[in-house]
Amino acid sequence: MSEAIIVARGVEVTLGGNPVLQGVDVEVGHGEIVAVTGPNGVGKSTLLRCLAGLRTADAGEIAVLGGPPRDEPAFWRDVALVADEPAWYPGLTVREHLELMAAVHTGSRMDVGEALESFGLASRADAAPPALSTGQRQRLMLAMTLLRPSRVLLLDEPERGLDAEFRRLLASILTDYAAQGGTVVMATHDPGLAEAARSRRVALADGRAESTV
Amino acid sequence: MRSVAEIRGFVRSRSRRPRNWTDLYSTGLGLAVVAAMLSQPAFTLLAAITRQADPSRMGAGVALVMLAGAGFLAAARAIGPVTLPPADAVWLLISPLDRRAVLRGPSGVLLAVSAVAGMVLGVGLLAVLGTPDHTGVRLAAAMLLGVATATGGMAAAVLAQASQTWNTWAGPAIAVTAALAVAVALLGSGAGRRLLTAAASAPPAAGAVLAATAAALAGLLVRRAWRALERIPARTLLDASAGRGRAAGAAVAVEPGSLTWSAEDAHWRGRALRSRRWPALPAPMALAWQDWRRLGRRPGRLAVLSATAALPALVARTGGGVLEGMTAPAAAPGLDAVPGLDAAPGLLGVSLTVGLMLVGGLAAAAAGTSGARRDGDNPALARLLGVDPRRVLAARALLPGLLGGAWLVAVLAGLTVTGALPAGPWWPLGAAAAPALAAGALRMARRRPVDHAMPVIDTPMGAMPTGVIAWALTGADLVVLGCLPLAAALLFQPAAPGGLLAAQVLLGTAVLSISVLREGRRRRDPL
Numbered sequence: 001m002s003e004a005i006i007v008a009r010g011v012e013v014t015l016g017g018n019p020v021l022q023g024v025d026v027e028v029g030h031g032e033i034v035a036v037t038g039p040n041g042v043g044k045s046t047l048l049r050c051l052a053g054l055r056t057a058d059a060g061e062i063a064v065l066g067g068p069p070r071d072e073p074a075f076w077r078d079v080a081l082v083a084d085e086p087a088w089y090p091g092l093t094v095r096e097h098l099e100l101m102a103a104v105h106t107g108s109r110m111d112v113g114e115a116l117e118s119f120g121l122a123s124r125a126d127a128a129p130p131a132l133s134t135g136q137r138q139r140l141m142l143a144m145t146l147l148r149p150s151r152v153l154l155l156d157e158p159e160r161g162l163d164a165e166f167r168r169l170l171a172s173i174l175t176d177y178a179a180q181g182g183t184v185v186m187a188t189h190d191p192g193l194a195e196a197a198r199s200r201r202v203a204l205a206d207g208r209a210e211s212t213v
Numbered sequence: 214m215r216s217v218a219e220i221r222g223f224v225r226s227r228s229r230r231p232r233n234w235t236d237l238y239s240t241g242l243g244l245a246v247v248a249a250m251l252s253q254p255a256f257t258l259l260a261a262i263t264r265q266a267d268p269s270r271m272g273a274g275v276a277l278v279m280l281a282g283a284g285f286l287a288a289a290r291a292i293g294p295v296t297l298p299p300a301d302a303v304w305l306l307i308s309p310l311d312r313r314a315v316l317r318g319p320s321g322v323l324l325a326v327s328a329v330a331g332m333v334l335g336v337g338l339l340a341v342l343g344t345p346d347h348t349g350v351r352l353a354a355a356m357l358l359g360v361a362t363a364t365g366g367m368a369a370a371v372l373a374q375a376s377q378t379w380n381t382w383a384g385p386a387i388a389v390t391a392a393l394a395v396a397v398a399l400l401g402s403g404a405g406r407r408l409l410t411a412a413a414s415a416p417p418a419a420g421a422v423l424a425a426t427a428a429a430l431a432g433l434l435v436r437r438a439w440r441a442l443e444r445i446p447a448r449t450l451l452d453a454s455a456g457r458g459r460a461a462g463a464a465v466a467v468e469p470g471s472l473t474w475s476a477e478d479a480h481w482r483g484r485a486l487r488s489r490r491w492p493a494l495p496a497p498m499a500l501a502w503q504d505w506r507r508l509g510r511r512p513g514r515l516a517v518l519s520a521t522a523a524l525p526a527l528v529a530r531t532g533g534g535v536l537e538g539m540t541a542p543a544a545a546p547g548l549d550a551v552p553g554l555d556a557a558p559g560l561l562g563v564s565l566t567v568g569l570m571l572v573g574g575l576a577a578a579a580a581g582t583s584g585a586r587r588d589g590d591n592p593a594l595a596r597l598l599g600v601d602p603r604r605v606l607a608a609r610a611l612l613p614g615l616l617g618g619a620w621l622v623a624v625l626a627g628l629t630v631t632g633a634l635p636a637g638p639w640w641p642l643g644a645a646a647a648p649a650l651a652a653g654a655l656r657m658a659r660r661r662p663v664d665h666a667m668p669v670i671d672t673p674m675g676a677m678p679t680g681v682i683a684w685a686l687t688g689a690d691l692v693v694l695g696c697l698p699l700a701a702a703l704l705f706q707p708a709a710p711g712g713l714l715a716a717q718v719l720l721g722t723a724v725l726s727i728s729v730l731r732e733g734r735r736r737r738d739p740l
Contacts, residue, residue, distance in 0.1 A: 073599050073600060073602070076596045076598075076599035077599045081593070081596055081597070082593075084591075084593065085591065085593075086593075087587070087592075087594040089507070089583070089584055090478070090507055090587065091503070091506060091508075091510050091511070092506065093486045093488045094488075095488040096488050096491060099488075099490065099491035100499065100500065100598075101598065102491075103491045103492075103493070103494065103496070103499040104496045104499050104500055104599075105598075105599070125488060126486055126488050127486070128481035128484060128486055129481075130479075130481050130482040131481070131482045145597060148597065
């Protein structure tokens with residue numbers, strides 16, 4: 001494996017007295033895509049939150065880009081997270097959300113028009129996010145995430161609300177991201193997306209991780 | 214097909230416990246207690262209106278009554294006004310049942326609420342105009358006029374739900390009423406004073422004729438609205454009932470924050486926007502620009518905000534110059550004093566006005582904090598943007614500071630112009646309070662949800678949930694602390710308020726600076 005960007009060793013997390021992660025070991029290299037799979041409640045989102053520094057593991061060690069993950073601006077300038085529900089600011093259009101992202105980050109990965117086209121939002125550029133469908137809002141969230149520069153992508157069920165065609169497109173976008181040197185960890189229930197993105201599968205079961213492909 | 218009454222009876226029979234005589238007893242006792250509690254203030258009010266009114270206060274008073282009426286109808290339109298409980302909306306509305314029968318209950322409630330509101334407005338109008346003679350006839354006429362106006366207005370609001378034509382006219386009609394109220398307030402202290410005095414001293418028979426005509430018109434409108442009930446589209450009723458469901462949910466969970474977001478999203482969902490290029494600004498200001506753009510797209514809210522700056526002056530004017538209460542000269546000869554107002558200690562009047570100003574300033578500043586509120590509720594975008602939270606907070610303080618400060622400047626200028634405050638440069642105090650208002654509004658925007666784990670304290674006035682109180686005071690606490698010099702200046706009205714102005718500048722800046730510096734220590738998403 002190439003240079004390790006994410007290293008998790010013996011991660012243990014207990015939620016409400018229920019041991020969710022019991023010694024999870026994961027290592028993700030530079031330019032690699034890892035798909036974390038497993039049934040509901042197995043701890044995929046919890047592992048992602050640990051990697052994002054949003055939850056402290058009860059035991060074990062985690063390093064992202066050579067240091068422990070922290071919920072701080074310096075960390076978020078290198079790491080982009082898409083989790084839970086899509087977020088937006090009231091009163092802004094889809095295009096303005098993308099322009100805001102481009103205005104805040106120097107060296108965007110693509111320009112706003114390109115992002116609108118790539119994520120199938122060009123016809124909805126002047127819409128406010130509450131007027132979008134669930135899938136379109138998820139596309140907007142992914143477009144904002146992939147427009148800004150980053151070294152690591154953490155995606156929690158990115159396929160949520162997306163149609164089959166766009167899932168294939170998303171796989172290709174993620175493959176390009178990794179080819180440019182980015183590292184991706186995504187929790188997913190879609191084996192097709194994991195396969196199309198040519199990801200290494202890590203299955204969580206009984207609180208432990210097992211590489212399957 | 215079964216009738217609505219049969220179906221409602223069936224639902225009631227399946228409820229957890231059938232209603233019995235103890236329910237009737239409890240309801241009756243509750244009503245008797247409420248009547249007993251309200252009787253004393255009602256008698257005091259009735260005694261207070263038996264007097265010759267002060268012509269200089271009539272304009273402001275009539276304007277306040279008109280604004281209250283317009284606000285009542287605007288609120289009714291915002292709610293529906295016809296709504297159904299969520300269960301009825303789901304099960305009874307979209308069914309072959311007679312729609313007017315389904316809506317009979319809610320319509321009755323609307324009629325009762327309008328009647329009560331109308332009576333209050335009528336008594337309020339009479340309190341402003343005074344009753345030189347025939348108190349009983351004038352009171353009855355004023356109450357009938359109030360009830361007729363409120364029920365007629367409510368019927369028009371119901372018609373607006375059923376008909377696009379009425380709907381098109383309803384909004385402008387309320388706006389015109391509000392504009393007329395402003396005109397009455399402005400002219401009431403000048404050219405219109407004679408007209409108002411003539412109206413107040415008109416023979417009681419004229420008032421009775423006016424009230425009877427209004428009642429006849431209201432009757433026609435109510436009849437037409439009753440017929441229109443069956444034409445209200447299901448979609449309109451479902452939307453209104455969903456809003457009522459959200460309001461009920463927010464009330465049950467004591468979480469008003471959830472209600473504001475659903476209203477905000479509903480507002481933007483129905484708007485056609487046009488993207489504009491994002492300005493080239495440093496990262497924190499580029500992020501804060503979102504609130505400027507959002508507010509620029511809500512000119513109506515800005516207009517309402519500007520209009521409310523006149524309210525403290527109107528209230529002070531109606532009360533006979535409340536802010537001069539501590540040093541007010543005696544009432545003009547030949548005029549009876551208003552019991553409860555002139556008799557009230559000046560300190561109380563000034564304190565109330567200062568409280569109104571601080572709450573209003575906080576509300577004005579809060580109109581520019583939607584970005585901070587959104588990031589507080591869902592920090593996903595803030596993480597994606599990855600900007601230093603301290604610098605973001607400092608940039609986000611500009612707009613609420615400008616809004617709150619400008620509102621207070623307008624209020625203080627209005628109080629000075631109307632003579633409620635002694636002549637002098639009071640308005641700079643408003644500008645100096647801007648940082649404290651911004652700090653309070655941003656603290657309010659980022660407060661956590663209500664902590665229901667906090668204790669409930671039993672008091673003689675009932676149980677006090679400290680979690681809700683702490684939630685409600687978060688933000689206001691900082692404003693009170695940061696605006697102490699402003700409050701002191703208004704309370705003591707020193708001849709040279711320069712020292713307090715300097716203190717306000719220093720304290721406001723300090724409060725905002727400490728808020729910004731503490732931001733780095735906040736965890737965004739505690740687990």
